[in-house]
Amino acid sequence: MIQELIRHGANHSEIKILRDIAQALDQSAIVAITDRTGKIIYANEMFTKISQYSMEELLGANHRLINSGYHLPGFFQEMWATISRGKMWRGEIYNKAKDGSFYWVDTTIVPFLNDKGNPYEYISIRYDITPRKESERMTHELIYYDQLTNLPNRISIRKMLHEEIARSTDAGKNLAFVFLNIDRFRYVNDSFGHEAGDYVLTVIAKRLKDKLQGKHMIGRLSGDEFALLLKNIRNAEHAEQITQEVKQYLEEPIELMGQSHIPSVSFGIALCPEHATKPSELVMKAEKALGSAKSHGGSGFEMYRHGTATKTLERILLENELRKSVQLGHFNLDYQPKLNLSTGELTGVEALVRWNHPDLGRIPPDRFIPVAEETKIILPLGEWVLREACRQAKKWQDSGYQPFRTAVNMSAVQLEEPTILKTIQAILGETGVAADLIEIELTESAFADRKGMRETVGKIRDLGITVSIDDFGTGYSTFSYIQELPADILKIDMSFIREIHENEDSRAIVEAIVTLADIVGLKVIAEGVEYGEQVAILNELGCREGQGYYYSKPVSPKDCETFMKK
Numbered sequence: 001m002i003q004e005l006i007r008h009g010a011n012h013s014e015i016k017i018l019r020d021i022a023q024a025l026d027q028s029a030i031v032a033i034t035d036r037t038g039k040i041i042y043a044n045e046m047f048t049k050i051s052q053y054s055m056e057e058l059l060g061a062n063h064r065l066i067n068s069g070y071h072l073p074g075f076f077q078e079m080w081a082t083i084s085r086g087k088m089w090r091g092e093i094y095n096k097a098k099d100g101s102f103y104w105v106d107t108t109i110v111p112f113l114n115d116k117g118n119p120y121e122y123i124s125i126r127y128d129i130t131p132r133k134e135s136e137r138m139t140h141e142l143i144y145y146d147q148l149t150n151l152p153n154r155i156s157i158r159k160m161l162h163e164e165i166a167r168s169t170d171a172g173k174n175l176a177f178v179f180l181n182i183d184r185f186r187y188v189n190d191s192f193g194h195e196a197g198d199y200v201l202t203v204i205a206k207r208l209k210d211k212l213q214g215k216h217m218i219g220r221l222s223g224d225e226f227a228l229l230l231k232n233i234r235n236a237e238h239a240e241q242i243t244q245e246v247k248q249y250l251e252e253p254i255e256l257m258g259q260s261h262i263p264s265v266s267f268g269i270a271l272c273p274e275h276a277t278k279p280s281e282l283v284m285k286a287e288k289a290l291g292s293a294k295s296h297g298g299s300g301f302e303m304y305r306h307g308t309a310t311k312t313l314e315r316i317l318l319e320n321e322l323r324k325s326v327q328l329g330h331f332n333l334d335y336q337p338k339l340n341l342s343t344g345e346l347t348g349v350e351a352l353v354r355w356n357h358p359d360l361g362r363i364p365p366d367r368f369i370p371v372a373e374e375t376k377i378i379l380p381l382g383e384w385v386l387r388e389a390c391r392q393a394k395k396w397q398d399s400g401y402q403p404f405r406t407a408v409n410m411s412a413v414q415l416e417e418p419t420i421l422k423t424i425q426a427i428l429g430e431t432g433v434a435a436d437l438i439e440i441e442l443t444e445s446a447f448a449d450r451k452g453m454r455e456t457v458g459k460i461r462d463l464g465i466t467v468s469i470d471d472f473g474t475g476y477s478t479f480s481y482i483q484e485l486p487a488d489i490l491k492i493d494m495s496f497i498r499e500i501h502e503n504e505d506s507r508a509i510v511e512a513i514v515t516l517a518d519i520v521g522l523k524v525i526a527e528g529v530e531y532g533e534q535v536a537i538l539n540e541l542g543c544r545e546g547q548g549y550y551y552s553k554p555v556s557p558k559d560c561e562t563f564m565k566k
Contacts, residue, residue, distance in 0.1 A: 025125065026044045026045075026046075029046065029125045029126060029127055030044070030046045030047045030050055030105060030125070030126035030127070030128065031043070031044040031046070031047065031123065031124070031125055031126075032044070032047055032058075032063075032123070032124050032126075033121055033122065033123045033124075034063070034121065034122050034124070035120070035121055036119055036120055036121065036122070038062050038063060039060060039061070039062060040058050040059055040060065040061055040062070040063070041059065041060075041121070042059075043055060043058040043059060047126075050097065050103055050105075050128060051065075051066050051095070051097050051098060052097045052098035052099055053065065053066075053097075053098050057098075066095040066096055066097070067095070067096065068094045068095055068096035068102055069096075070094040070102075071093070071094065075091075079091065079109070083109050083111050083119060083122055084111075084119060086111050086113055086117060086118070086119055087111070088108065088109065088110050088111070089107075089108070089109045090106075090107065090108045090109075091107055092104060092105070092106055092107070092129065092133075093105050093107050093126075103128060103130045104128070104129045104130045104132075104133040105126035105127060105128055105129060106126065106127045106129045107124055107125070107126045108124070108125045108126075109122055109123070109124045109125075110122070110123050110125070138508075139508065139512050142505050142508045142509050142512070143155065143509055143512060144156040144159075146219075146220040147505050148198055148201060148202065148205075148220075149201060149202055149205035149220050150205075151205055151208075151209075151218055151219050151220045151226075152217070152218070152219040152220075153219065153220060153221075154219070154220075154221050154222065156219060157217075157219035157221065157227050157229075158279065160217055160219070160229065161177065161229060161279045161282070161283070162279050164217070164229060164231065165272055165277065165278075165279060165282070168231070168272065169272075169273065169277065173231070173232055173233075174232070174233040174234070174235070174271060174272065174273070174274070175229060175230065175231060175233060175271070175272040176228075176229075176230040176233045176239035176242075176269055176270070176271050176272070177227065177228070177229055177230075177269070177270050177271075177272065177282045177283060177286045178227070178228035178229075178230060178239070178243055178267050178268070178269050178286060178301075179221075179225070179227060179267065179268040179269075179270075179283070179286040179287050179289070179290040180225065180226040180227065180228060180265060180266070180267050180290075181224055181225050181226075181265065181266050181267075181290055181294065182200070182201075182204065182224040182225075182263060182264070182265055183263075183264035183265060183266055183294070183298035183299060184264065184298070185197065185200070185223070185224035186224075188200055188256075188261070192256060192257055196256055196257060199254075199256070200254060200256065200261070200263065201220075201224070203254050204226070204250060204263065204265075205218075205220065205226075207249055207250050207252075208226065208228070208246070208250070210249075211245070211246055211249050212228065212230075212246065215231065216228060216229060216230045216231055216242075217229035217231070227283075228243075228246070230242055230243075233271065236269075236271060236274075236303055239269055239271065239303070240269065240301065240303060243267050243269060243301045244301070246267075247265055247267065247299075247300075247301060250263060250265050251263055251264065251265060251299070264298050264299040265298075265299065266290060266293040266294045266298045266299065266300060266301065267289075267290065267293060267300075267301035267302070268286045268287060268288065268289030268290025268291065268292070268293055268301070268302055268304065269286060269289055269301060269302070269303045269304060270282050270283075270285035270286035270289060270303075270304040271303075271304070275304050275306075285304040286304060288304060289301075289302040289303060289304040289305075290302070315371070318363075318367070318368065318371055319371055319375055319377075321357060321360065322355075322368055322371060322372060322375075322377050322381075323377055325355060325357060326377060326380050326381050326384065330355060330356060330357055330358065331353055331354065331355055331356075331381070331384065331385075332353075332354050332356065332556075333351045333352065333353060333354065333385065333388055333389060333392070333557075334351075334352050334354055334554035334555055334556060335349040335350065335351055335352070335392075335406075335554060335555060335556075335557060335560040336349060336350045336352060336547055336552060336553065336554040336555070337349050337547060337551055337552050337560065337563055337564075338350065338407075338525060338545055338546065338547040339545065339546060339547070339551050340544060340545060341526075341529075341535050341538055341539050341543065341544055341545060341546050342539055342544065346402070346404050346564055347404055347405070347545050348404045348405035348406065348407060348439065348545075349404065349405075349406055349407065349560060350406075350407040350409075350441070350547065350554075351385065351388075351389040351392075351406055351407065351408050351409075352365070352409075352554045353365065353381070353385050353409075355368055369411075372411075373411050373412075373413045376413060378411045378413050378414060379413070379414060379417060382410060382411060382414045383423060383427070385408060385409075386408050386410070386423075386424070386427055387427045387430070387431065389406050389408045389438075390406075390427050390428065390431040390433045390438060391431045391433075392406065392557055393406040393431075393433045393437050393438060394431050394432055394433040395557075396561075397433060397434065397437060401561075401564060403437060404437070405436075405437055405438065405439040405466055406437060406438060406439065407438075407439035407440070407441050407468065408438065408439070408440055408441065409440075409441045409442075409470065410440045410441065410442055412442070412443065412453070415442070415453055415456050415457070416453070420456065421456070421459055421460070421463075424460065424463065424465070425463065428463070434464075435463050435464030435465050436464050436465075436466070438465050438466070439465065439466040439467070439468055439489070440460060440465055440466070440467055440468070441468045441469075441470040441491065442457065442467065442468070442469060442470060442487075443469070443470050443471055454486050457486045457487070458486045461486060461488070466488045466489065467486065467487045467488055467489070468487060468488060468489035468490070468491055468525070469487050469489070469490050469491060470491050470527075471491065471493040471527070472490040472491055472492055472493060472513065487522065488522065488523060489522060489523045489524070489525055490513065490517050490522050490523070490524050490525070491524075491525045491526075491527050492510055492513055492524060492525070492526050492527060492543070493527060493528075494527040494528025494548070495528075496509050496510050496513075497510070497526050497527060497528045497529060497534060497538075497546075497548070498528055498530075500534055500537050500538070501531060501533035501534050501537055507537065507541070510526070510538070510541055510543065511541045511542075514541050514542045514543050515542070518542065523544070523545065524542075524543050524544070524545070525543075525545040525546060525547065526538050526543050526545070526546040526547075526548075527546075527547060527548065528547075528548045528549075529546040529547065529548030529549075529550045529551065530548050530549050530550050531550060532550065534546075534550070535550065
């Protein structure tokens with residue numbers, strides 16, 4: 001190229017500049033020049049080092065010499081089509097070195113054009129990005145795969161479920177979602193220890209892979225729960241036949257500490273589109289079918305049937321008492337403080353509803369909230385919670401406390417109500433609280449498969465209310481999805497915080513969430529902070545706020561004021 005400039009009358013200064021550029025490039029990048037047929041006519045020393053081929057082996061050869069086979073033919077066809085038109089091309093390429101090892105390069109190819117504008121040579125400038133790609137791979141595995149079994153985790157399963165439902169719907173095919181639970185698994189842990197329990201889980205995972213991998217999808221949801229996504233299902237009998245085969249294989253004996261342990265497994269099956277077409281609904285119905293299977297003693301499977309949710313006597317009692325308690329005011333709110341992890345300064349509180357029944361005693365939220373959502377009792381209950389929290393926030397505001405936000409959990413069922421915006425506006429006006437002192441916490445599922453939900457959330461934010469995503473990392477969101485969410489704050493689920501001071505995987509996941517949230521301008525709050533070590537690590541990772549028993553359990557408004565005064 002320098003000779004070309006000399007022929008075209010370039011002066012000495014221009015030639016020197018070009019030589020300096022070429023030298024700098026040669027020392028900092030992997031450089032090769034090919035003729036228009038792709039034959040290598042120049043390669044620098046960095047190319048020989050990374051490819052492990054000698055200069056003699058490279059010159060005169062084609063780049064197929066380092067082709068790893070990773071990319072589809074269309075990848076290189078598109079590259080050649082671009083540079084043949086005289087256009088620059090850039091992409092990431094996975095290459096194979098002489099010793100069989102692989103490496104990634106960020107590649108830019110620039111055509112040299114003749115007087116007619118046609119390419120006669122191509123220069124490729126590459127940078128080794130193998131460490132970055134390896135880091136991305138490891139982060140991806142931490143986020144999307146269970147570290148014990150190496151199966152897709154809950155986040156990954158939800159993502160795959162969305163994709164497969166869309167794909168099967170377009171193709172007119174059937175799916176079966178199967179919820180699998182190992183019966184009485186805690187007795188394995190209690191009798192043989194957690195290492196033995198982990199071993200059983202890995203055996204179950206391996207057997208599932210042996211039986212289903214390649215044809216269907218498998219994942220681990222949590223401790224003793226797995227998920228199967230059976231594809232190309234003909235009908236309910238076909239799904240039951242596959243499930244029965246899996247069950248027989250999983251219940252073969254496992255050698256455990258010199259003893260023969262026979263696992264017992266239960267399954268719940270729901271079909272798409274027959275039973276549901278929304279991922280969350282399909283999972284819920286498979287879970288109901290699983291509950292039915294376990295109620296018969298386990299070691300069996302049940303297909304969801306319309307009406308499987310037939311109410312038991314206890315469920316009927318709970319629903320009736322829930323309705324009466326909303327009318328009679330048997331609920332109260334406790335408040336859990338949120339603090340700046342560096343300064344210890346109060347940044348907000350979360351309002352948590354408590355049900356104190358005069359006869360049944362205190363009933364935990366995880367028992368009554370699902371019933372309230374399913375029966376829509378959550379609508380009057382949720383309205384009361386919001387009004388009471390706003391009233392209390394106004395009281396604190398008028399008492400001269402330093403301003404802080406009061407957070408209220410809101411169900412996706414509430415957000416679906418056409419009147420929800422008017423309800424919120426009316427409560428703000430009625431209580432007189434400033435909108436910027438109120439925060440609404442939503443679960444990820446509120447954004448997943450309900451049309452118009454994001455628009456509603458956006459209008460809530462327009463009122464001046466802060467919106468946060470609760471239990472982040474356990475639901476539907478992928479990390480690339482974060483920037484699309486109409487929210488201000490991510491609350492990292494306590495399952496990631498619980499072992500952050502002992503588990504490198506948990507730490508890496510939290511670090512990834514904090515980093516990506518910072519990039520898109522979202523604040524991060526850690527839930528379930530219980531130890532000073534966790535506070536120190538969260539601070540180090542850049543998480544600025546937290547809540548949990550390390551600071552305070554949820555307490556009454558009066559006790560919360562005592563905490564604030566301290």
